[in-house]
Amino acid sequence: MAGAAVALCFLLREVDGAPQVLLGLKKTGFGRGKIVGIGGHVEAGETDADAVIREVREEADVRLRHEDLRDAGVVRFVFPARPEWDMDTRLFTARSWEGEPTESIEIAPAWFDAAALPVDRMWQDADHWLPVVLEGGRVNILVTMDNDNEAVASSESLLF
Numbered sequence: 516m517a518g519a520a521v522a523l524c525f526l527l528r529e530v531d532g533a534p535q536v537l538l539g540l541k542k543t544g545f546g547r548g549k550i551v552g553i554g555g556h557v558e559a560g561e562t563d564a565d566a567v568i569r570e571v572r573e574e575a576d577v578r579l580r581h582e583d584l585r586d587a588g589v590v591r592f593v594f595p596a597r598p599e600w601d602m603d604t605r606l607f608t609a610r611s612w613e614g615e616p617t618e619s620i621e622i623a624p625a626w627f628d629a630a631a632l633p634v635d636r637m638w639q640d641a642d643h644w645l646p647v648v649l650e651g652g653r654v655n656i657l658v659t660m661d662n663d664n665e666a667v668a669s670s671e672s673l674l675f
Contacts, residue, residue: 516643517601517603518591518593518600518601518602518603519556519601519602520556520557520563520602520603520605521554521557521602521603521604521605522552522554522555522557522563522566522570522589522604522605522606522607523551523552523554523567523604523605523606523607523639524552524553524561524567524569524570524571524579524606524607524608524609525537525538525552525553525606525607525608525645525648525649526553526577526608526609526611526612526616527608527609527610527627527629527646527649528626530577530598530604530626532589533543533628533629533630534628534629534630534649535626535628535629535634536626536627536629536649537575537616537624537625537627538550538551538552538624538625538627538632538633538637539551539552539553539574539575539595539622539623539624540622540623540625541626542620542621542622542623543620543621543628544621547640549636549637549638550627550636550637551622551637551638552606552645553570553572553574553575553577553588553622553624554566554567554620555570555573556569556570558587560621561644562604563579563589563607564581564584564607564666565609566593566640566660567579567584567605568580568581568584568650571612571613573619573621573624574619574621574624575616575617575619576615576616576617576672577612577613577614577615577616577650578612578613578614578617580659583605583609583610583611583612584608584609584634584674585606585608585609585610585672585673586607586653587606587608587648587652587653587654588605588644588652588653588654588655588656589603589604589605589606589607589654589655590602590604590640590644590654590657590658591603591604591655591656591657592604592607592640592646592656592658592664593657593658593659593660593661594660594664595662596662596664597662597664597670598662600664602665606654607634608647608648608649608651609643619626623658625644629646629649629650632645632646638665639660639666639667640660640670643656643658643670644656644670645666654672655672655673656670656671656672656673657669657670657671659671662668
């Protein structure tokens with residue numbers, strides 16, 4: 516059975532030659548209290564790109580265009596103890612956009628140095644794939660969570 520369709524976008528910039536990524540503190544719902552990528556569920560009739568453009572605007576008041584998005588791959592999350600949480604997540608990055616990230620009801624956005632990600636405050640799987648995405652790579656990975664729904668039981672890179 517397929518998981519819920521989700522799309523995330525990682526805005527990238529450089530400050531004094533150091534790469535940074537926009538992440539956000541999740542304030543509500545699934546993942547509350549964790550630092551996460553900006554995005555959310557793909558609604559009926561939307562493409563992954565349409566969904567991430569809408570979600571980034573809703574969550575951080577940043578405007579993206581389709582041509583701003585770079586496909587960074589897919590992460591499939593499997594939660595054996597909670598299969599209703601399974602997700603098929605399309606990843607994007609963007610280096611251009613309009614607007615300054617602003618806090619919303621759902622997310623408190625903040626810039627982080629790409630070389631010093633706050634992995635201790637993120638889902639445990641993030642360090643399995645996010646550095647590759649931030650370096651410009653593309654991933655296709657299956658992450659199976661442990662029965663506690665927090666720890667990673669296994670992580671497997673798949674061929675495209």
